[in-house]
Amino acid sequence: xxxxxxxxxxxxxxxxxxxxxxxxxxxxxxxxxxxxxxxxxxxxxxxxxxxxxxxxxxxxxxxxxxxxxxxxxxxxxxxxxxxxxxxxxxxxxxxxxxxxxxxxxxxxxxxxxxxxxxxxxxxxxxxxxxxxxxxxxxxxxxxxxxxxxxxxxxxxxxxxxxxxxxxxxxxxxxxxxxxxxxxxxxxxxxxxxxxxxxxxxxxxxxxxxxxxxxxxxxxxxxxxxxxxxxxxxxxxxxxxxxxxxxxxxxxxxxxxxxxxxxxxxxxxxxxxxxxxxxxxxxxxxxxxxxxxxxxxxxxxxxxxxxxxxxxxxxxxxxxxxxxxxxxxxxxxxxxxxxxxxxxxxxxxxxxxxxxxxxxxxxxxxxxxxxxxxxxxxxxxxxxxxxxxxxx
Numbered sequence: 001x002x003x004x005x006x007x008x009x010x011x012x013x014x015x016x017x018x019x020x021x022x023x024x025x026x027x028x029x030x031x032x033x034x035x036x037x038x039x040x041x042x043x044x045x046x047x048x049x050x051x052x053x054x055x056x057x058x059x060x061x062x063x064x065x066x067x068x069x070x071x072x073x074x075x076x077x078x079x080x081x082x083x084x085x086x087x088x089x090x091x092x093x094x095x096x097x098x099x100x101x102x103x104x105x106x107x108x109x110x111x112x113x114x115x116x117x118x119x120x121x122x123x124x125x126x127x128x129x130x131x132x133x134x135x136x137x138x139x140x141x142x143x144x145x146x147x148x149x150x151x152x153x154x155x156x157x158x159x160x161x162x163x164x165x166x167x168x169x170x171x172x173x174x175x176x177x178x179x180x181x182x183x184x185x186x187x188x189x190x191x192x193x194x195x196x197x198x199x200x201x202x203x204x205x206x207x208x209x210x211x212x213x214x215x216x217x218x219x220x221x222x223x224x225x226x227x228x229x230x231x232x233x234x235x236x237x238x239x240x241x242x243x244x245x246x247x248x249x250x251x252x253x254x255x256x257x258x259x260x261x262x263x264x265x266x267x268x269x270x271x272x273x274x275x276x277x278x279x280x281x282x283x284x285x286x287x288x289x290x291x292x293x294x295x296x297x298x299x300x301x302x303x304x305x306x307x308x309x310x311x312x313x314x315x316x317x318x319x320x321x322x323x324x325x326x327x328x329x330x331x332x333x334x335x336x337x338x339x340x341x342x343x344x345x346x347x348x349x350x351x352x353x354x355x356x357x358x359x360x361x362x363x364x365x366x367x368x369x370x371x372x373x374x375x376x377x378x379x380x381x382x383x384x385x386x387x388x389x390x391x
Contacts, residue, residue: 023145023147023148023169024136024145024146024148024170025070025145025146025170026143026144026145027062027065027066027143027144027145027146028142028143029058029061029062029141029142029143029144033061034058034141034142036057036061037055037057037061040053040054040057040088041053041054041057043085043088043089044089049092052092053088053092054141055108055110055137055141056082056092056093056094056108057094058108058135058137058141058144059094059107059108059133059135059137059144060082060095060096060106062106062135062144062146063075063133063135064077064096066146066170067096071173071174071177073098073177074099075096075097075098075104076097076099077096077097079097079103080094080095080096080097080103081095081103081125081126082095091124091125093123093124093125094106094108094123095125095129098130098177100184100187100199101130101177101180101181101199101200101203102127102128102129102198102199102200102203103125103127103129103130103200104129104130104131104132104133105123105125105129105131105132105133106132106133106135107120107132107133107134108135108137108144109135109137109147110136110137110138110139111138114164118163118164118165119161119162119163120134120161120164121160121161122155122160122161122162127197127198127201128152128197128200128201128204129200129204130151130152130177130180130200130203130204131149131150131151131152131176132150132152132162133147133148133149133150133170133173134147134148134149134150135147147167148168148169148170149167149169149172149173149176150166150168151168151176151207152200152204152207153204153207153208153211154166154211180203180207182238182239183202183203183206183238185238186234186235186238187202187203189231189235190202190206193227193228195225195227195228205224206235206238209221209236214241214242214375214386214387214388215375215388217236217242217388218232218233218236218242218390221235221236233246233252233254233390234252234254237254237255238255240255240256240387241385241386241387241388242387242388242390243255243294243309243387243388243389243390244390245292245309245311245319245321245389245390245391246390246391248311249290249292249311249313253294256297257294257295257296257309258294258295258296259292259293259294260294260295260308290312290313291310291311291312292310292311292312293308293310294309294310295307295308298325298378298385299383299385300338300378300379300380300381300383300385301335301380301381301383302381302383304328305325305326305327305334305338306324306325306326306327306328307323307324307325307378308324308326309321309323309389310322310323310324311391313370314367317369318367318368318369318370319368319369320365320366320367321367321368321389321391322363322364322365322366323340323364323365323376324362324363325338325361325362325363325378326360326361327360333355333358333359333360334355334359334360334362335355336355336356336357337354337380337381338354338355338362338378338379338380339352339353339354339355339362339378339379340353340354340362340364340376340377341376342364342366342374342375342376342377343374343375343376344374344375345373345374345375347375350374351364351366368391369391370391371391372390372391373389373390373391374389375388375389376388376389
């Protein structure tokens with residue numbers, strides 16, 4: 001592939017004029033690439049459509065080269081709708097299929113497209129897309145700039161256009177695509193529910209949920225997809241910040257949490273103890289069969305800590321819950337300034353505790369009704385982590 005790619009210092013894109021020649025990645029086309037674009041354009045029925053197909057083909061070629069050369073991602077042209085001559089005539093939208101994930105839509109833009117402002121129409125595509133890549137052309141179409149990226153998840157489901165101010169710097173694309181790979185493990189299960197038309201449809205749904213406050217995600221998911229009720233907790237655990245204690249009682253463990261009553265886990269964390277209901281228990285000690293203990297590693301401010309949550313059902317639909325933060329083995333104590341806050345669904349602070357000199361643990365106990373939820377907020381230094389716990 002004959003590519004000449006000039007990497008320009010990336011700038012975060014926010015209301016920057018498209019006349020700015022320093023933003024994006026400049027790509028020059030070979031004669032063969034220009035010839036292919038002209039050939040596709042010549043197959044169209046009108047001059048306007050011929051120009052759209054010509055620029056769209058070049059835009060797709062540029063993004064394909066950018067992905068391959070800069071991100072080491074090989075896009076699949078065979079899965080592209082724009083490789084079908086009939087579809088190019090009916091709908092000149094140019095897409096690239098990312099293996100296992102879904103399509104990216106390439107949008108060619110010239111200065112004349114912005115004569116009426118900074119809003120651009122979203123191209124029609126028969127399937128949901130992961131996002132849109134804007135490619136800027138000048139009058140001379142021997143080169144272009146792969147300019148900015150717009151994730152589909154930041155748009156409303158019924159959006160028909162977007163503002164240039166919504167674009168992310170094209171350098172962010174690599175990180176965004178890398179983060180989408182976290183869904184590959186649960187994609188088969190998402191698709192098995194038969195509520196999504198494609199992997200990209202499921203991924204965009206998950207990304208929209210991820211952008212919501214953690215305590216609002218489950219309600220939003222079930223409002224849109226009530227048929228996912230049985231699997232909702234499992235899907236929401238993918239980010240590691242949702243804990244369903246009811247699932248623990250059924251011996252269903254998700255995300256980064258491990259069962260401390262499991263023999264192997266107990267051997268891994270032999271020294272973890274927790275003051276629960278007035279009694280200090282060891283994770284290896286005999287416990288009531290309905291008592292559940294989960295452990296996870298929490299990273300804050302460059303340090304790792306253990307978080308233990310213990311729950312035990314009581315009468316009348318109530319549950320006792322205890323939470324503890326402990327230092328890892330070999331550490332003398334918790335660092336001064338580490339804090340734990342308990343918030344309710346309205347973000348009201350119910351409890352707060354901070355480490356003072358010599359503390360070896362932070363802990364709290366509470367009682368709640370099954371179905372209620374609360375937010376745990378851990379902070380140290382400039383790092384803050386939240387975990388939502390559903391009783």
